[in-house]
Amino acid sequence: MKYFGLVWKNVWRKKIRTSLTLLSVFVAFLLFALLSAIGYAFKGGEDVADAERLIVIDKVSLINPLPQAYRNRIASTPGVHSVAHASWFGGFYQEPRNQFGQFPTNPYEYFSMYPELKMPQEQLDAWAKNRQGAVVGREIADQFNIKVGDRIPIQATIWTKSDGSRTWEFDIEGIFETDDPRGSTAFMLFQHDYFEEARAFAKGTVGWYVLRVEPGADPVEVSNAIDLQFANSPNETETSTEAAFAQSFAKQFGNIALIVTLILGAVFFTLLLVSGNTMSQSVRERISELAVLKTLGFSDRSVLGVVLSESILIMLMGGLLGLGVGWVLVQGAAQAMGAFLPGIYLSPQSILIAIAVMIGAGIVAGVFPALKAMRLSIIDALARA
């Protein structure tokens, strides 16, 4: 647009003032990016949950195990396509603070159930053949420098072995990744058979079941059918979709979304004050210049447009830079702290919201000065000079 040159020059009228305002905008949107990403992590993977996968847990408490015997009854429930199971191992690697998820399960069943997990077939086969084998996600491998072929010890906090020790050793047979940037690979999988054989207690149980419904089957109906089977038994079940499960878990942390919104609210309120002040000073200083534009024939509306464009441009420049740096930091954090805060991710929706906020904030910060510029009387303005 041909007015861009004028808008650009006006923006940089007072270099220090504009730079400082830009830096304030930068910080605000950097915070936006980081807090959105953290807030996303607290959603517990709700967005990547598969609509056709259901989780079956003990109705009384998530931590109560379910009998292994339930497996066949679940598998033969109408509408169930395939079943897998897993359990919570809850150990740590080398130091107690290095806690991440380790899940004993059946290799082929698990990878069929979770097709978004990608691992070379040879690695999967090698794992299936090795009772004491295990596979780790890319985030774990990177964070702890674990390679295929390593033999790693995991200290159990719950599960003592029948020989009394609590050190479980595993051969790493593979490393899996996910192509969905929102999904987490901050966990390890090993063989349920080894778990069952070596553990000292709770034999014959699993932590939970995962199942896939037949295409076209109604997840709600299938859930109810499963739970009905085990109603009034010593281990009643509760079946829900993966998304609902993740959501209920995330909700336990409290209303993180609200906290993030409140903090960002305070940040952006301040930002609007800073930019609004900058814009109004900028207009006040050049009343005569704006009057001259009008004498040259620039319409009132075009003067409004020039001022608003300046305000929006400042927001976009600082904001895009802040988002960009924020994005880089989130990528880094996901790599370095994947085990600590899985699922930290700057979603496309957040980015779009950020850009909308940039434009909106630019308008709000600039609207009063812009209206003032639009309405100024040429004669009064020039007489003042």
Next chain:
Amino acid sequence: MSEVLATLSGVSKTYQKGKEKVEVLHNLDLEIAGGDFIAVMGPSGSGKTTLLNLLGGLDTPTAGTVRVGDSELSSMSNSQLSRWRSTNIGFIFQFYNLLPVLTAQKNVELPLLLTDFSGAERAKRAAIALDIVGLADRAKHYPRELSGGQEQRVAIARAIVSDPTLLLCDEPTGDLDRETADEILKLLQILNREHGKTIIMVTHDAQAAEYANHTLHCDKGTLEAREAT
């Protein structure tokens, strides 16, 4: 002299100053011929600036009509007046009023942003205007790098770049020393005699008024003609 370019008929202008009403112009009639160079003199508050503002469509009369060319200004809306101004009027102010953030060239191009000319076309016309005022070599300089006289010349180039019929000057030499003022006034004369621009110049400097073809005296809201010697 050619035909009549602008006419003021029965023009009065009253301002509200607090509780008082101040009548600045009283039942004024004026005819301006195309190609003329008129100086308007008078004490402060006599309404000479108001006269310029009315001719330039920056202000509307409380009574009477203002006609410039084919346009009846008193009946035009704000946006119509803006558009009309961009092609018909060139303003020159006592304090130049250049945009400090733009170079001389970009300042001169400013009125052309309101046209459909391409970037290259605008640059070309601006260069021509700067050449006419003798500042082609200062095109890339910012106003703060120019002397008062040079700034005023850039302002004049800006005023003529869209080829307007009427140039309105409000104390154009008020802030300049004698020598520089003479240069500017000579330039205005050239624009009038060689380029056919009609110029109305408000001034309180009798020596400046001598450069014009004739002088009008504005006092207590009325005009009297007194011939230049």
Next chain:
Amino acid sequence: MNTIKQIIAVTLLNLRNLPQRIGSSTVAVVGVGAVVLVFAAVLSMATGLERTMLSAGSDDTAVIMRSGSTSELNSGLSNDQTLIIANAPGVLRDGDNPIISAELYVVTDVKKRSSQTDANVPFRGVQAGAFAVRKNVSISDGRMFEPGKNEIVVGRAAQSEFVGLDVGETIRFGQTEWTIVGTFDAGGSVSESELWTDVRVLQAAYRRGNSFQSVRVRLESPESIEVLRQTLEDDPRIDPDVLTEREYYSTQSEGLVKFIKLIGYPLTILMAIGAIFGALNSMYSSVSVRGKEIATLRALGFGPTAIMVSTVVESVFLALAGGILGGLLAFLVFNGFQVSTLNGPSFSQVVFDFAVTPELLIQGMQAALIIGVVGGFFPAIRAARLPVALALREL
């Protein structure tokens, strides 16, 4: 006039005509206010959590679990092992009876009032000595449960945070119904987030046979933990971790507290940097608005030091005003506000209050001070260097 007098005179003049620069001054105040507000609000979560968890911890009580357990939930002790502990030296006795409570807890689902969704709530089975091994625990409403019955007493905090836990109500976990017969108060500590019943009834309901997870004993003295630990560790029949209750709770809360601080401090620093930019902006504008005034003062003979100091003082004044505003707002809005969240190690909800403490407010004011000094420093230099002649010419 000597320098000190000059400084005072110029500073007073500066502050007196502050209202002329109300726009940019407000920006500086609000900017700092927001930083202190967010800082105090976020970190008061950590403080509140710590306070809740640590106030439960006493040095007179020892908590014994199976070694290597990161929390009670992961631990397991047999009945025999609890008897070994009961007979060990260092345990305070009431006559012949050791003051001891062997306990077990499970995680149950109860709806949170705030979100109306289910949350994990700790359901603890205790022995008769449960009140005696803890400090400050007493029944505040209703009565204690009767041993052998499906009766529960609920902690005061749990009662207000979750649905359906009022005295007289019944609640169903799995296939068993329980009646709530009383409320207990534990001085605001983490125990108040729990539901308690007779351990034998809990064991039966959850089919835990005769196993426990932890044993709490009252110590003869804080130092006797050593002899207790030594005796138990030497005993081949038991493989224990022996901690004072204070140590235990500190490890339990560590993770979450650290996490909140890990988010809170960097967040505050980033916001403070933003506030510094805002303050710099305001102060530069203040200096330019005061240009003529400064030039006049210089022309009259006031030295550059006085000009500089007055600028920094203005900046600090605005920042502290903002800090007080933000801190006050944080205190009024957040202090004492009850929330609950999931604590990793216990895998259940811990209920706590936001605690906006004097220490936090002082830290906030320190941050405000730093912002004020940095935000005023560079503009102060510019003010002192203002070319007098140039500024005066604009008069």
